[in-house]
Amino acid sequence: MKVSEYIKAKDLNEAYELLREDRKNYIIAGGAWLKLSVKSANKLVSLDALGLDKIVVLGDSIEIGALCTLGQIETNELIKQLYDGILVQAVSSIMGVNIRNIATIGGCVMGKFSFSDIFPVLEVMDTTLVFHKQGEVSLMDFLNNPKFEKDILVKIKIKNNLGKGFFKKVAITALDFSVINIACSKTDGLFSLSVGSTPYIASPCYKAMDYINCLSDINLESIKECANKVVEEIKFSSNNRASKEYREELAKVYISRGIKQVSNYEN
Ligand SMILES: Cc1cc2nc3c(=O)[nH]c(=O)nc-3n(C[C@H](O)[C@H](O)[C@H](O)COP(=O)(O)OP(=O)(O)OC[C@H]3O[C@@H](n4cnc5c(N)ncnc54)[C@H](O)[C@@H]3O)c2cc1C
Incomplete structure (x- = not known):
């Protein structure tokens, strides 16, 4: 992949402006898929400095930062309890530990992959996506909208349910x-x-x-x-x-x- 410039965004606004500035600017998360699918980029925008790699319980939801790796999710004790651990099962079925320690939940969602093992599980749990500009969007509104505006996924919220x-x-x-x-x-x-x-x-x-x-x-x-x-x-x-x-x-x-x-x- 040829890249003209790599920028570590200072805040979400900067990342958002850079993403919208040029169609050849991309957010890079784990980069596992991006590097395979995009031949050249003007600016690669990293969200690494923005603290989006935390899993926390807030109110009645578990919030998973967009930069959390599949490995973090797989080993999280709270997520192991959620709906009998189906998110952990889905994540553990993806490639090996090496890829799972790189690939992020944000990359999985934003890729809208037809082969995704994550979406069926997110769909049967009470899941909301939180974007920088568009705020809270239901998972199905995001998936069903082919013209969803370019935005930055900040986190996903799953109702903390022991179903x-x-x-x-x-x-x-x-x-x-x-x-x-x-x-x-x-x-x-x-x-x-x-x-x-x-x-x-x-x-x-x-x-x-x-x-x-x-x-x-x-x-x-x-x-x-x-x-x-x-x-x-x-x-x-x-x-x-x-x-x-x-x-x-x-x-x-x-x-x-x-x-x-x-x-x-x-x-
Ligand atoms: C070899 C291989 C095999 C795989 N097999 C499977 C499989 O069997 N099942 C499965 O479900 N998945 C599979 N995946 C997909 C994998 O789980 C990840 O979804 C994928 O690697 C993307 O995650 P990433 O963090 O590397 O994202 P990146 O590659 O960095 O980004 C992917 C896309 O999302 C965008 N993006 C990333 N984060 C954000 C954000 N926060 N806001 C806005 N846009 C963002 C990027 O710009 C890019 O367009 C596979 C991936 C690879 C490389």
Whole structure:
């Protein structure tokens, strides 16, 4: 990667102005993806001096600074408790310790990667993104807006909830991108379901959630019906990793297992 200038921003305003000044100026976090995807940059703007690498509890949320590495998240005792540790499970499934000690949660979110193992998990937890200029933005508003204005992600906020959680990544080899990934949660009696890497970016399964959350009780039939609804509403396709049909079968199997696990269903 060719870079004309490297600037360590003194504050968020400076970083924001530099980012907006030229389309060839980039924020650099871990740089793991940026260095692979961008051939040349005018200015690389580092946020290293801005203290965005902390994980703290504030009010009823856990706040994760955008510069926290996946390694920091993986070893954080609070995050291990959150929804049965599904964020830790998702993060631990990404590459090896060396990459996880470089790659940041901010880079994962801002990359909007279709293969992301983080998004399904963030989608089934109560997650808000906090930007420098635009302030608090819901995760889904960010993901669904292809014209989201250039901004600096400062932190992500997750409701500190001890709800139940399930995460599954299916990949051909341990270090590969997902063939599919699935997250489920249950909080205050309500299920939340998300499927990603289909190979499209993760999406909540709204119709399946509406269905299962209206039932007074679940049984094997209703779990099967819910899994079928997931396959009906989510778009699956084939690529060099897996066929559409294989992804659909995996989604049915792991959505069913996820629902059973988060509801302690035994049968
Ligand atoms: C070889 C390899 C394999 C991977 N495999 C997986 C995988 O299996 N599953 C998975 O989920 N992920 C995977 N990833 C992605 C990885 O987890 C990180 O998401 C990725 O490396 C980006 O993190 P980073 O900190 O290096 O960001 P960078 O590369 O520094 O930045 C990525 C993008 O985000 C922007 N950005 C970064 N931080 C901010 C901020 N605070 N505000 C605004 N913009 C910002 C940058 O300008 C850039 O456009 C892989 C990455 C690599 C390199």
